[in-house]
Amino acid sequence: MTSIKTIGLLTSGGDAPGMNAAIRAVTRSAIYNGFKVKGIYRGYKGLVDDEIVDFKTQNVSNIIHHGGTILKTARCKEFKTIEGRQQAYENIKKHCIDALVVIGGDGSLSGARQFAREFDFPIVGLPGTIDNDLAGTDHTIGYDTALNTIMWCVDRIRDTASSHERLFFIEVMGRDSGFLALNGAIATGAEAAIIPEISTEQDQLAELIQRGFRKSKNSSIVLVAESPVTGGAMGLAERVRNEYPQYDVRVTILGHLQRGGTPTAQDRILASRMGAAAIDALLEGQRNVMIGDDDEKIVYVPFSKAIHNEKHIDRDLLETLRRLSI
Ligand code: ADP
Ligand code: F6P
Secondary structure (H helix, E strand, O other): OOOOOEEEEEEOOOOOOOHHHHHHHHHHHHHHOOOEEEEEOOHHHHHHHOOEEEEOHHHHOOOOOOOOOOOOOOOOOHHHOHHHHHHHHHHHHHOOOOEEEEEEOHHHHHHHHHHHHHHOOOEEEEEEOOOOOOOOOOOOEOHHHHHHHHHHHHHHHHHHHHHHOOEEEEEEOOOOOOHHHHHHHHHHOOOEEEOHHHOOOOOHHHHHHHOOOOOOOOOEEEEEEOOOOOOHHHHHHHHHHHHOOOOOEEEEEOHHHHHOOOOOHHHHHHHHHHHHHHHHHHHOOOOOEEEEEEOOEEEEEEHHHHOOOOOOOOHHHHHHHHHHOO
């Protein structure tokens, strides 16, 4: 038995395709189990500014196939202060909210953890970020769609790269993690991925050139994870122009293209399963956990494990990419 009657729901930080499917799943599953739902607009900002409305099943009709988030999202400086979080708590009490479901990335779940500890308040998190950088879950909501978008874009760049016999550096998102770059490179048959996880271990660009990666090919594609550690696509292109002027180099930065679009079936299913699991978790008395997927099974991951933890890149994937790019 739970004493929870009303659940507040918000999306926070960078949006990710599949967040709407998660909003739908949390709302419907909560109502199915007899809870009331309050939709909180613009993430923690809406909690601080009191942008909180009743959510019924109709509020989440016809949204499963849309990218973005109908609840909107934001970054909120006030929530990083105790005064801001106190104001958020006042609004939570005003709306009789007994538990929160927070859909977001590493930052949003860090905020959730802080708030839950300070006010002894039950929160369940859903991993919503294209970066796939939360530990304890194989996949985050939005990652698969972003990966497919990257694949679609790189396939097109390949046509022009090959016609002009050029070396392309294509920069992808990921904040400080290389999941999108590495798996994007494998999916597109790229020559290499330059990722932050191994940037301090080796000069990935020099290694690539030494491999003679372009000898038998008329064009080359390298996916670069955005990060000061990798130098980014611009930084690497500049290095090639200075150090290896024989290459005709170009740069494409995919940017926010990667955050939009219709979620893939995989993301919709993941978001639906995780959204329903968030309500199960609250029913079971769980608090301050993120819902994760581990080998297709739903797991509860303590916030402390999910956030700020380096999620390790599978080194076998790097080796696979190397082997297949000869
Ligand atoms: P993401 O969730 O996509 O990683 P951000 O890192 O921008 O996005 O974080 C989203 C929001 O979460 C921030 O704008 C802030 O309101 C809140 N937040 C992040 N870290 C903390 C923290 N340590 N304490 C309180 N709130 C935080
Ligand atoms: O965390 C998600 C993400 O898309 C990162 O990959 C990227 O570095 C960042 O958000 C971009 O954030 P903004 O919305 O501020 O452009």
